[in-house]
Amino acid sequence: MSAGDTDAPEARADSEPGTDGRSGGSGGGGGRPQPDRPGGQDRGPRQDDGPAAPGGPPEDELFGDSETDPSAKEGRAAAGGAAARIARESRAFFLRDSSTYVGGTIGAVNFRFGDTARASLLAGPLPEDELRRLRRRFTRPPDYEDFKRQLRDDRLLVLCGQPGSGRTYTALSLLDDLTRGKVSRLDPGSDLAGLDSDDEGGRIAEGHGYTLEPADGRLPGELHLDRLCRLLADRGAYAVLLSVPAAGVPGAPQARYRRAHTPAAEDAVLDGHLTAELDSAPAEAREAARLLARRDTVRAALGLEALLPAEAARLAGLVARQVTGELTEEELLTACRGFAAEQVREWFAGGTAAETLPALRDAAYRIALAVFGNSSFNVAAEAAELLTWELAVTADPERVPGRPLLGDGLETRLTSARATTRISLQPVVAGEDIPVRTVRFLGPALAPALLAHLWEHHHNMRGPVLRWLDSLCGDPREDVWTRAAVAAGELCRLDCAHTLGELLIPMAESDQARRGLFVATALQDVLDDPAVGEALRSLVKNWGARGDGNLRWTAAAVLSRGTATRTMGEALGRLGRIGTWEDGRLRSVAAQSVAHLAGSASGREPLARIRAWLGDSRRQHQNLGLVSTLFLAETLVENVWNPAAELAGHGKWPLALAICATRPDQASEVAGLLWTALNTSRSYRAALDAVATWLRTCPGKPWEAAVLGFLPLLVLTDDDRQRMLSLIGKLSQDPDDPLAQEYAHRLLQTVRTGRTR
Template identity: 30%
Template sequence: MSEQPAEEKADQHLDETAPGSEESEQPEEENDRPQDPWAARRELHRHAPTAIGGSLVGGAQTGVSGGSVTGDVVLGTKIEHHYRFGAATHTSGSIPDSELRDLRQVFAGYEELVHPLVDRLRDERVLVLSGAPFSGRRSAALMLLHALDAVPVRALDPKTRPTALNEQVTGDTRGYLVLDLVTGHDAPLRDIDLWSVRDELKQNNAYLVITVDLFAVLHGVDAVEWQPPSPESVVRSHLHHLVDDPPRERELLGLPPAREFLGRTDHQLREAAEFAKALSDHAEGGRSLDQLAAFGRSMIQEQVREWFGGDEASLRDKAFLISLAAFDEAAYALTAEVSDDLYAQFQGTEDANRRARVGVFGTSITKRLRLARATAYWQEEHTEWGPVTQRMARFQEGRVAAEVLREVWTGHPSARPGLIRWLQRLANDGRPLVRTRAAVAAAVLAQADLPSAMALLIEGWAKSKRYRDCLVAANALATAHAVGAPNVPAILRTWCDGDPAEPRLRWTAIRGYALVGAMMPREALAALADAARTGEDEQEARHIAESAALLLTDESPAVREQVLRDMAELLGDAPSVRRLALHAFVLACTHTDDLLILRWYATAGERGGPEDARQLAHLWRTVLNDMRYTSEALKALGDWVREADQDPEAERHLAVLLPALAVTGDDRKRIGHLLATLRDRRGDAPLPVAARLSAAL
């Protein structure tokens, strides 16, 4: 499911304590060491969601912003919800004839979707339509009843017990509708209930359509699974009704926002109907093109508010939505596992004296994902045990994940205690993916409300006595900066220059600069140089050098070039800063599996970038002549030569580099001795490539 070192048990996330809190303060363990920084960076990039992972490289930023939706929200071919505060909601009564007339004018997909069901309803008198929320089931039910001239239509109370349905269809009305009948394990809808109501309907020459959601409890009922019309057909139908000018309609549908909207097939029908209204408003000059382009963001915000602002979704469903937001594009089993833990945390918030209860079975993957407007797919995941094929889950619209986290954090403060406990437990998990997702979630919360996220989560991790917790804080800050959270550079600078009594805050900032540096390379290297000037600890000096080396091996060539230029200038700085530059360069050469620095030197010359090649060669000669780093530098060169024994391209690159390093007689002797004494990795035999490279000198 995810990477999990053998010494770190996966069930560590059950630990109740929070890093950084007084009750969780633990003595520093003797074996508590920072994770290798290159491995930590790979984990962050690998385990972050796609949208955010890309933003951590080279400084691209992502985020969701947008307007809001006001007024009625149209669902499919009718108005389902009216956001008018104080208005009464009547769940029983006759449906106005005007609504049926409007529906006939805009309904899409009658011939292929509704008409085939007419004969069945005529024969059976009662039909059950099952489907996802906002898929146009009510509209389809009304069209079915209208096709049989079963009007007027009387809407029955959805809380009517299934055993009492036959008592509700005894009047003179010919058409009846129950919208989203409420069922449960103590009140399922059974086939016997339908037989009973069918007898009553036959006596009165009437018809009944019942719609149920995906979680309805049905016993022996042959429900019709409703397949809605395509969002595009709904847009076209509504737009034609509103504009009634085919050339103008085609022009509107050709606008970039319309092409983008119609390019997706996962829109709810209410969104399609509302988008048609937005296009009509634009045609009449009431909505600008920019406002039209912001429509999708507004719908996302409205959907998320609906999930968490109403009672349609259960508490367990809401916990799953939040978990999916944090673990978007991760394995479904992992998402479900941690969502049940969050569900237990929320139960504790609702009633601290009640023991949390989480049902072991009874959840449906299909229904859960439909509710969340998510999709499942199979994908190969790389683990320390090799590639494993997993069933993954993600929101159909990538921007939903961040919006869910922001809405819960800022719009529902009562959820914060449970959410905080949950994230702290995730950060304490033995699986790197889980810890990374805790950091990413905290970053999104920081973008929405920086002071609270810092005080309640990130700062506690940063002050922890465990390096692993500090790394979660560094990952959170780097990701927060990538998604647009304010003041992250100032926070890092304050911690880096801060009180020596807070060494873990300082370490968090030093590692944070390595991760956020791609977005601010000059500022990051300058801050690390200042830390080197004021630091006195050798271990910290190595951590600073590792962060600088990470900047020098960034994936972005522009970032590397900037860091190289600034690092070369540090050679003339104070001794501690000079040592930082040399140590970082040696580490960069040693820790790159793909010979990045060697390839950089060779291609810099080929591209006509002699300045990069000159500075790289200068740094190489400097480290080879500095007694502190000569041994490490020769080891790095030796590893490159061993790689070249199996890689002709690497051999060609070394044939270009080595002469540039052998400027003086001492240089030639040093490199010549290395090549003459170098053995293969088993230490048995000399390397043929070494002899060929000696000739190149």
Template identity: 30%
Template sequence: MTAPEAGDAGPDDVSPGAAQQPPPPRRDPHPDAGPDPDEERTQEARAAQRELFAHTPDFILGDGTGFGGSLVGGSQHGVSGGQVDGDVYLGGRTEIHHHGPAATAQDASGEIPHKRLEALAEVFAEGPAFASALERLRDERVLVLCGAHATGRNAAAVMLLHRLGVSTVHALSPETPPATLSAQLTRPGGHVLRDLPLSRNRPLRDTHLFAARDQLRKADGYLVVTVENSPHLPGVTPCPWVPPGARDVVRALLARHRPDDVDALLALEPVTGFLAAPDRRPAEAAAFADSLATYDGGAQALARLADFGQAAVEKQCRDWLSDPATGLRDKAFLLSLAVFDQAPYVLAAELADKLFVHFQRLQHPEQPSEIPVFGPAPEDRLALARAEGELRDEQTEWGAVPQFMSRFRDERTPRVLLTEVWTGHPSARPALVEWLRQLARDGRPLVRTRAAAATALLAAADLPSTMALLVDGWARSRAFGPRVTAANTLTLALLLDLPVVLRLLTQWCSDSHPGRRWTAIRALGLLAPLRPDLAGPALGALAARARVDASSPAEYANLTESAALLLSGGPGRRRAEVLAEFVRLLYLDTPAVRDLALAAFVRACDNDEDGGLVGWYSETGMYEADAARDLATLWRTALNGHTHTRPALDALRVWVYVAGRRADTALALELLLPALVVTADDRKRLDHTLRTMRAEDGGPRPAPADRLLTVLHPVTAR
């Protein structure tokens, strides 16, 4: 079931989280200060968190797709390792890729031509991690190579197999499900599975690799799987890919195309400046080398080389905005594309025209605004923006649909362009503000999230103005959508080196306006996966609000869900620290805070997703003595709490259902159950719950319940 759309509130809708555990009635001390949360439809916090992660652009998260590379139809076009494969030209022209529907996994697999392997071997730069990865592959037969986009991990995977001396290298379809991986490994030689997509619902587990290794031994084969840096690798120890240096990549490619001029070309001023910059990715270096190989000694060629630097990006953005020859509609498109970078082109074009209307009204208020029905072709608009488009699948709530996606070739452009218009052209602010307010009211989650991401960038450039003109108004809105946008904005702003935002959120938790309180509470709950180091301070701020003991029922539900999210995300060590903080709140704080801690803990336990508390405890927590003790303490206290017993028992049933699907959860419950039995009443309560529970489909008692009864009554259980 999908989460409800975050639009304007409806009086009869109820948050799913609030429906599961009705909070005790509380009075709102400021009933007229803003929205009435009790009469408003809200969005369940976990759904809001998934929406935020799904639509936040790479220029915020910092792991962009890089120069010249994109996964298209199962192939890595652009640059991979030391090879230039396909067109990665970064000049002023449009690149549009059209691809047909994907084939089946079996049909999409095949042998990589030997000539292609030899061509790649001629220019491949190994990098510091290659030798150790090769040894590990030789010993283990299967290797998971992880790294960021455009770091050459796919070329490295192919070269690892080639240097191993296998006779052939077979490329497997990236759509191959991890559970059926071993069935694809029946042929001898090498196999490469590039850019395997992983998610909570589609992890790559150690059991999948065990089965693959057994099959590879039988077939005398080897396998390399490449993935992005991902948390969805339970039990797997991936091999981190460390890319080669930019100078090595550039030299290797120049040696192939212009072997007599390598040293002279590397001595050019734009080249030394480019190579001096830190963290150049192989794809970026290879694209630069491709342009450098065409250098003819002229001034224009030298200028093209200089365009690869940050200064060139900044200059280009200034020129776009200040050049009178660039029309208002073109400028509106550039700014819209910056907000909707790597999103459907039609979305950027549609909303660019809305921004164009605001610009017209600002510059010519005496004239009626109008938008030409027909305008430039997408190719021309993208050429102006130094952008490119490609047809690829976009994930929706109904499945994958093909969309023509557009993006700037230089991943730094969106951030530079938005910052430049906000700080360098303050006269444009009224139009931008009205446009972003319009986006915040849009019914599409992608649009609202991108509005929040853009506003977070503006806040990083000028926080006081952005708060006054946008964020504070959204937070105080009676409508739900703008307040979600405010919460997302402040959450994302913390990723942009704005530590003052945490202080602001802490203050807003106790603000007199319920809209500000709601916004701060929601934002604090979204922090855990993005900034796990702030989970402790966030929990402290939520606890401070709970001490006031004057929340409305909906605000209390918001507090509970946000606190629960702090337990449902982040790495294992951080999650154990938050768990310990929850235990501390049980003993060292007020009854209201104790009530919040238990309600949030039960809410977190009720989440059966892979990234939830049950998944973490099954994979990691039960092996850590302190974490296991703290979890047992919270379970035992919740089960014995007068207002929390029933929802805690419901959550325990969820864990039993998960145990029917996961062996590690079954073991975790068997180890946990004895710690929950201190008194005879504890035993009776658990015995009744396990004996009376039914399967998820209403059938007979599930098998894990029978096993737990045996643990509860070692001799008498039947």
């Protein structure tokens, strides 16, 4: 029977790896250079003076050819130490419940204007019922009195703020205060340069107030605004122009008239609208509405940390309808889930202006935030520029887009994307936490809503976004490719066939290890999706059983996440077949996946399977068991993709020691596996090197006591004791980094007596 036919182990004694009886020879000393570590470093040359079994493979062959490109799919999975943690944090960004709202429209409070034919002056008076509504519901923003004073003195005010921030209501209220109700809205296409024409339609009415938001968002230059001021003064009139702040430094042409609009406080707007909505209801109903609007379930359904005034007014209307019986609570929550989707719909509303380079840069920045939320601001900003280039050349292939240097301000960019920054600890330097300025949306619902909107409503965005994600996979930083992979998984959930065909399957077929890890990270959660998970499991099964080396490697990486099969036994069986395929060509990645599964499962099954491989008469299965054992000893808990709950707080521990500490009933099994590796010639030096690493690094660490308690489990014979004593002696006499004398004495006592003291 060939190794590729089945993984069913035969529990037979073998003279080379130690059997369950732990009989076997011991080899000479010597240290083994660490195999190629995640991040792409090659192993150094070997000086293998230890014994090797006759006809057996040299120790290097357990891990793969040392001359192989470390980025290729031959050795272990080349993920850095921070990749697992970053993947978990990024994946939490897209957690959703089954009722997540991904589309639809809810009416807004702000007045919105469509494109119309241009006219010199086309004004429509504000109806009386809207004036009454304005006076009853309007909540003044913080600078309202300053706005009024400037408008009274200059006759002209430019209010600069984001849509939905209450700019329009503020403008109308200011004009109502100064003109006693003579308020008109100008058509968005009005030509302000023609206001002094002699025809009747171009004249400013005496004592009137006008508000305008230009259709193209562009305001007249300073000379035209000065001229408009004079015309307004001549007629005793007022005007408030509305604009959206540009990404860069505020422009000079409107600086003289421009004022930044700060939204009114959310609670004040919400309570004011609730009072107006329920003015004829009993006081108990108004109080119930206020409490309902702040209930945790409602806030969770909104998925926004702070509501804009328009959103607060919309929520007040919904809550009032629920309190009066027009809506059920579930209907209220469903409507609340649509708030984030509505915001995204406004961001990507389309039109000719949306194809300009500044608009594409805004879109790219928001998409980058959806992918790189809680990541470094600089990483997100650079990724946004790369996506801007993809979008721009897709929209206009003949144009080479550039980057703004001084015209891209941070604060305005954050405000337009409803984002914020803060200082957080991130594992971005050698896997260690350092302070980093991170960026995120102000609300967990925005990222999934944004990706869903793009994939469902803007087909032509798919190509450049997938090319962008593919390019991010080429970045060696875990903070970049891991988050891109998690986002790719979210897109796969939204349209499985398209994302697989255009991105993930070509990556799985690639000969680059990081691309295989990208696929595994992307598919991890999608494999549990009730709609497409079963089909994806079949796909991964086919990769592992009938694919070429690249697809089998990717299948092994996917299996390490624990979601590609329904049972642990099935996953281990597939890894056994992959790890013994073609004389163990993919042994390292299969063994590493087994170690990940041992860290993610609380049961004994992974350890028992490793023991069965060690007891198998087939050499490739023995080798797979040995390498799996070595990975148990070398892997840190923080590098396990999905560590079991009991391993929490043991991130820096070696996985083997953490299993012994948190699952004491499995300690003897773990020790037996490592004992076997120490007593097998072809894995002896690697296993001894792993123990030496524990002894060097554990002083002062939380797992120092675990090492002292574990060493006696490795000593069953005098040869075992002599091996450990020799190792401790060599480490104590290291001229560069000797063990502390007191610590070395404790180790020696532990090995000699079999006790920690």
